Amino acid sequence: MIESAGTFLSLSRNVCRFRLLPCFLLIPFSVTPVASADAAYDLPDLVCPSGARLAKGKHFPSVAAARAALRAPPEQSAGLGVIANPNALDDQRAKAAMLQSKAFSAAGRHPQQDHRNFQSLLDTKLARLFQPATDQDDSNNANLLPDSLASANPAPGFRRLGIWGDSHLASGVFVEELARRLALQGVSVGTSFIPPYMPRRGVRLPLRAFCLSDDWRFKGIFQADAQADTGPALAEMRSRGQAAASAQPTGSQQLGKASQSLASPSASATEAFLGLDLRDEEKQSDITALRMLYRTLQAPLELSIAINHQPERMIRFEEATEPSAVTKFLIEAEDGGRLSTLSIRVLSGELAIQGFEIDRELNPTLSIDTLAFPGATVNGWAQLNPSSLMSLIENRPYDAVILEYGTNEAAGDFDPSQYTEDLRQALTKMREVMPKVPCLLIGAPDRGSTDRVIRSQRATRSVRSGNFDRTLRLKASLIHKQVNAIQSRIGSQFGCHSWDWQQAMGGPGAAYRWARAKPALMSRDLIHLTADGYRQSAEVLAVKLGWGQSQTSSRASGAEAVREVPR
Structure with a gap:
């Protein structure tokens, strides 16, 4: 193996169980290492190439809070009431959780409700199944072990929660509220x-x-015509096919079937480009490695990759894998360095990216992955290859799952029989991948019709005018009621519990009352909720799961809880 003091890219042609197995082809980068971990925080912002768009993301506040807790000196931590041994893992996570809860509270407005409703909403059976791990469960420092070893001896409660869904969860507001309650x-x-x-x-x-150029197209697995290999995202972004490499590499070094070299700066600006700023809002990162899940759609495939704004290096794949095969590409910094920025250009061939696994310096007590995008349906689960997904998440299994679908299935000409069959097929595949994990199905929320005049309490302007009768008014609502009933019936056959979101809102027709609430809880399209509506819905579910009230907050005066849902 060639030694270098620079940053390394590691290529895996197979999914490896243990990091030390000789299945990684190490491709060294001759770049100057970052002088210190903090130096990476001073890196400039992403600069998008011409034609690429810049978009903002958002971490859970806990990411910054956890890091702040690790940096806080003992005298600052004492005021939090959690200090014992400032170097202990449990104390670090306890401080992180304390700061995290404050960060969530400062992030925006949150609904409130009288605690008298807490016991009436709590589902004790569901709460037992969906009990997350706590820092006290981590006495053996399980998160410091390799994922494959930690999962073999799990502590009480789940540590990885996968939440799949559609546009209702894609905005992140609903899941962030669940995380705030935790x-x-x-x-x-x-x-x-x-x-x-x-x-x-x-x-x-x-x-x-x-940063994203226009040379990428999105493909959801739910649109596939046949069984598809996929990672947990159930989707991929595909680059536009490029001709043979326009860049002329210099100083190329051949390593097996892949080579790396400096990429020519004269590469075409039309190449597919993806840039990621992995830092949080404080420009800090605790990420030590990424594993890119990808497929080679067209060979030869050449990528130009840069880490932390260092010079680009070209990776050439001399052989193409089968188009359906999903493999992993390990990107990490040497000597425990952190990854702050990453850029990828497709110089030739065609690449499909299915996401990035994250390695951190300190794992949180609970990882929540939100795998939701607009337009998604449960058919994504029905179309996947379960053996492929099992192998890809084998070392990082989810030990609890939430599926939130139904709104898109109910659109258009809804066929209850077809939906029943699709759901049954999807849950069959899900149970092949995760046979014993706690499972919760979230049904479709209520939906209205914008053909009705809805007047705001603060103004007289209407959403839309037109003739309206009760049949049209409740048409979508009654279809959603069917969807939720089917989910409850079929889900129970696969050991899945159900939460009827529509019923939690007040039943069919509730969308109109939510739209008239002050502040509005339903958006003007009467399909999606407002941010306040999603937060309030998440509060109700959190209480049902037993996440709605901590021991500390229950003793404190003025503690937050769920506001009563408008009926």
């Missing part, structure tokens, strides 16, 4: 996966920002 219970929350949803608008990603 933070109030002392559970530090983070993410372990970056899905490839950059080409889709309306999706909040766990990034500070990203």
Whole structure:
């Protein structure tokens, strides 16, 4: 193996169980290492090439809070009431959770409700199944072990929660509210996966920002005509096919079937480009490695990759894998360095990216991955190859799952029989991948029709005028009621519990009352909720799961809880 003091890129042609197995081809980069970990925080912002768009993302507040807790000296931590041994892992996570809850509270407005409703909304059976791990469960420092070893001896409660869904969850507001409730219970929350949803608008990603050229197209697995190999994102972003490499590499070094070299600066500006700013809002990063899930769609494939604004290096794949095969590409910094920015250009061939696994210096108590995008349906699960997904998440299995679908399935000509069959097929595949994990199905929220005049309490302007009768008014609502009933019936056959979102809102027709609420809880399209509506809905679910109230907050006066849902 060639030794170098620079940053390394590691290529894996197979999914490896243990990092030390000789299945990684190390491709050294001759770049100057960052002088210190903090130096990476001073890196400039992403600069998008001509024609690429810059978009903002958002981390959970816990990411910054956890890092702040690790940097806080003992005398500052004493005021938090959690200091014992400032170097202990449990104390670090406890401080992180405390700061995280404050960060969530400062992030925006949150609904409130009288605690008298807490016991009436709590589902004790569901709460037992969906009990997350706590810092006290981590006495063996399980998160410091390799993922494959830690999962073999799990502590009580789940540590990885996968939440799949559609546009209702894609904005991130709903899941962030769930995470906030967990933070109030002392559970530090983070993410372990970056899905490839950059080409889709309306999706909040766990990034500070990203750059994306127009040379990418988005493909959801639910649109596939046949069984598809996929990672947990159930989607991929595909680059536009490039001709043979226009860049003339210099100083090329051949390593097996792949080579790396300096990329020519004269490369075409039309090449597909993706830039990621992995830092949080404070320009700090605790990410030590990424594993890119990808497919080679057209060979030869050449990528130009740059880490932390260092010079680009070209990776050439001399052989193409089968187009359906999903493999992993390991990107890491040497000597424990952190990854702050990453840029990828496709010089030749065609690449499909299915997301990035994240390695951190300190894993949170609970990782929540939101795998939701607009237009998604449960058919994504019905179309996937379960053996492929099992192999890709084998070392990072999810030990709890939430599926939120139904709104898109109910649009158009809804066929209850076809939806029943699609859902049954999807849950069959899900159980092949995760046979014993706790499972919750979230049904479609209520939906109205914009053909009705809805007058605001603060103004007289209407959403839309037109003739309206009760049949049209409740048409979508009654279809959603069917969807939720089917989910409850079929889900129980696969050991999945159900949460009827529509019923939690007040039943069919509630969308109109939510639209008239002050502040409005339903958006003007009467399909999506407002940010306040999503927060309030998440509060109701959190209480049902037993996440709605911490021991500390229950003793404190003026503690936050769920506001009563308008009926």
